[in-house]
Amino acid sequence: MAKITYHTHDNKIHTVDVQKGLTVMEGAIQNDIPGIDADCGGGMACATCHVYVKEQWLDKLPAKEDGEEDMLDMAFEPKNNSRLSCQLIVSDELDGLEVNIPSKQG
Amino acid sequence: MNKTDVLIIGAGPTGLFCAHQLGIIGLSCEIVDNLDKAGGQCIELYPDKPIYDIPAVPECTGEELTNNLLKQIKPFNIKFHLNERVEELKKNKNRWHVKTSAGIEFDVAAIVIAGGVGSFEPRKFPVKECEKFEGNSLFYSIKDKSIFKDKTISIFGGGDSALDWAIELSNNSKVNLIHRRDGFSGAEASVQKVKELNEQGKLNLYTKFQMDSVLGDKNIEKVKIKHDEGESKEIKSDYVLGFFGLIMQLGPILDWGLNIDKKTVQVNTENFETNINGIFAIGDICSYPGKLKLILSGFHEGALAARGCFKYAKPDEKLRFEFTTTSKAAQERLGIKK
Numbered sequence: 175m176a177k178i179t180y181h182t183h184d185n186k187i188h189t190v191d192v193q194k195g196l197t198v199m200e201g202a203i204q205n206d207i208p209g210i211d212a213d214c215g216g217g218m219a220c221a222t223c224h225v226y227v228k229e230q231w232l233d234k235l236p237a238k239e240d241g242e243e244d245m246l247d248m249a250f251e252p253k254n255n256s257r258l259s260c261q262l263i264v265s266d267e268l269d270g271l272e273v274n275i276p277s278k279q280g
Numbered sequence: 281m282n283k284t285d286v287l288i289i290g291a292g293p294t295g296l297f298c299a300h301q302l303g304i305i306g307l308s309c310e311i312v313d314n315l316d317k318a319g320g321q322c323i324e325l326y327p328d329k330p331i332y333d334i335p336a337v338p339e340c341t342g343e344e345l346t347n348n349l350l351k352q353i354k355p356f357n358i359k360f361h362l363n364e365r366v367e368e369l370k371k372n373k374n375r376w377h378v379k380t381s382a383g384i385e386f387d388v389a390a391i392v393i394a395g396g397v398g399s400f401e402p403r404k405f406p407v408k409e410c411e412k413f414e415g416n417s418l419f420y421s422i423k424d425k426s427i428f429k430d431k432t433i434s435i436f437g438g439g440d441s442a443l444d445w446a447i448e449l450s451n452n453s454k455v456n457l458i459h460r461r462d463g464f465s466g467a468e469a470s471v472q473k474v475k476e477l478n479e480q481g482k483l484n485l486y487t488k489f490q491m492d493s494v495l496g497d498k499n500i501e502k503v504k505i506k507h508d509e510g511e512s513k514e515i516k517s518d519y520v521l522g523f524f525g526l527i528m529q530l531g532p533i534l535d536w537g538l539n540i541d542k543k544t545v546q547v548n549t550e551n552f553e554t555n556i557n558g559i560f561a562i563g564d565i566c567s568y569p570g571k572l573k574l575i576l577s578g579f580h581e582g583a584l585a586a587r588g589c590f591k592y593a594k595p596d597e598k599l600r601f602e603f604t605t606t607s608k609a610a611q612e613r614l615g616i617k618k
Contacts, residue, residue: 203542211543213397213528215564215573219325220397222527244465247438248525251406252460252490254508280403280527 176269180207180225183277192264198273199223199259209275216260218242222280223259224249225273234267250276282359284308285593286586287378287388289366289533292320294563294578295394296349301586303356304610307593309392310359312366312380314399319346321396321564322575324526335576345575355615365399367532374592376558390589393545393554393561394582399531403524405436409494410520417500418520428453432516434503436491437523438463443470445521450483456515458486458505489513494520541567551588552581558592560585 175191178201182188192201202210202223211222218241227235232255242261246252259273286302288295291313302309317323322331322342330339340348361384368379369391378386402420404410410418422445429452435442438459443466446457457474464471477483492506500520506512530543539546539555544567547553552560562581564573571577590599604610611618 213543214321214325219321220528221525243461243463244439247460247465248403250403280529 176264176266176271178264178268179270179272181272181274182207182209183275194264194266196264197260198225198262198264198268198271201264202259202275207275209279210259211279212260218245218258218261221245221249221258224252224279225257225259225275226253227255227257227262228272228274229255231268231271235262250278250280281385281387282310283387284310284359285388286390286392286589287312287366287376287386288392288394289313290320290394290396290563290565291315291318291360291362292394292396292563292578293322293345293349293575294396294582295320295392296346296353297579298392298394298562298582298586299356299358300349300353301583302589303353303358303613304604305586305590305599306609306613307586307589308356310361310386312361312364314363314365316363318350318360318362319343322346324400331575333574333576355613365531369536374595389593390558390560392582392585392589393533393559393565394563394578395530395533395561395565397528397530397543397564398533399529400526401529402522403527405491405522405524407491407493410491410522413494413496413500413520416498417496417518418494418522420522420524422521425449428519431518432456433519433521434458434515434517435521435523438465439523439525440466440470441523442466442521443474445523446483447473447477450477454484456484456486456517458489458491460488460490460508462487484515486513486515544571547581550584552585553588560588 178192179189188207190205199212213222214220242258246256285307286309288309288311291311299309323346327343328341332339364380364382367381370377376388428449432454433449434456435446436458446455449455478485488508489505492504494500495502500517502514503517504514545554545561545565547561547566547568549568552562554561562585563578
């Protein structure tokens with residue numbers, strides 16, 4: 175388990191235990207955290223699981239695969255710290271990760 | 281009024297195969313889809329990407345899968361209503377009365393919702409004021425390119441639509457192409473062409489810029505764009521175009537009284553009927569314990585839902601289970617001559 179903190183747009187903070195091996199997207203869905211739609215189910219085909227990663231975590235994350243940046247072009251208000259949460263696999267290294275969920279996904 | 285046994289909402293792989301299954305058991309159907317072509321997510325999201333988990337098909341693209349499904353249902357001469365969204369639904373005795381966005385009406389015995397994750401709509405600019413100009417000087421698709429002649433157009437996006445239109449419109453208009461990063465997702469040849477046009481001064485390329493605001497009274501006059509590092513620029517624009525791909529919205533289905541949970545419709549696993557008799561849901565849009573969002577699951581769901589429709593379409597007849605290999609009736613419906 176790793177602790178992942180999701181800051182939702184209504185300024186609520188949700189800290190949950192997510193099983194290692196699941197993605198940050200799945201952690202949000204399983205815990206009913208609002209604001210992550212994940213329409214395509216984790217296939218990097220929709221950009222509706224877009225999150226902003228807290229700056230200090232950016233270089234600890236796995237590098238973006240081909241295609242993630244292309245999908246982020248489609249995301250709602252992408253920034254430099256934008257990632258698709260379906261591409262972030264929870265591990266010991268990500269214990270304590272904090273992400274902000276955008277005001278909307280589309 | 282179009283009278284048919286079943287109306288299928290959604291022309292993705294699941295909807296297409298359900299049409300096949302309806303045809304095999306002797307029911308008629310028509311298909312409505314919001315996109316301009318059949319194929320759903322396979323065509324819209326990944327036409328060229330390979331799929332490896334269709335049973336007995338080791339590898340095929342989204343486009344190949346769609347074309348094969350269309351070929352498979354060809355014998356049934358199914359009528360498609362594309363660029364249409366189903367808006368209204370009314371119970372009329374034992375049948376359903378359905379109306380689409382363009383006012384086409386259907387009288388059907390049952391409805392199969394195979395709507396994927398909803399209908400595709402263009403993704404819009406996050407900037408609020410954009411709504412005010414939408415349809416007059418701000419567009420997410422182009423219907424009549426002649427209006428742009430000799431005007432200044434600001435195009436936002438980095439995919440094929442943005443690049444292709446920037447190249448095309450640069451012939452007769454002053455084009456600004458604005459994209460959030462240096463890399464583009466569009467075809468490499470188009471990226472090269474855009475860069476060439478930029479060097480020749482036939483187009484202005486602004487990378488690492490995003491929209492900050494749009495300015496104007498009745499029509500857009502200027503757009504303000506902001507660089508990653510904070511610098512802003514105001515550029516004169518008569519028109520603004522945004523190409524950020526499509527997003528899926530559940531739309532009017534939400535108002536039909538179906539049990540909906542997290543954008544999906546709850547069904548039973550016996551015949552994939554919803555809480556409303558005569559309305560079925562299959563494919564990515566349905567949910568039940570153990571649901572997998574796979575195309576193969578959609579095929580199974582469609583086969584059972586088609587049989588579930590039978591009692592509504594032909595209440596006085598009994599459906600017998602048959603194999604296509606040996607059933608004369610099924611082969612006749614498929615137009616097979618021996």
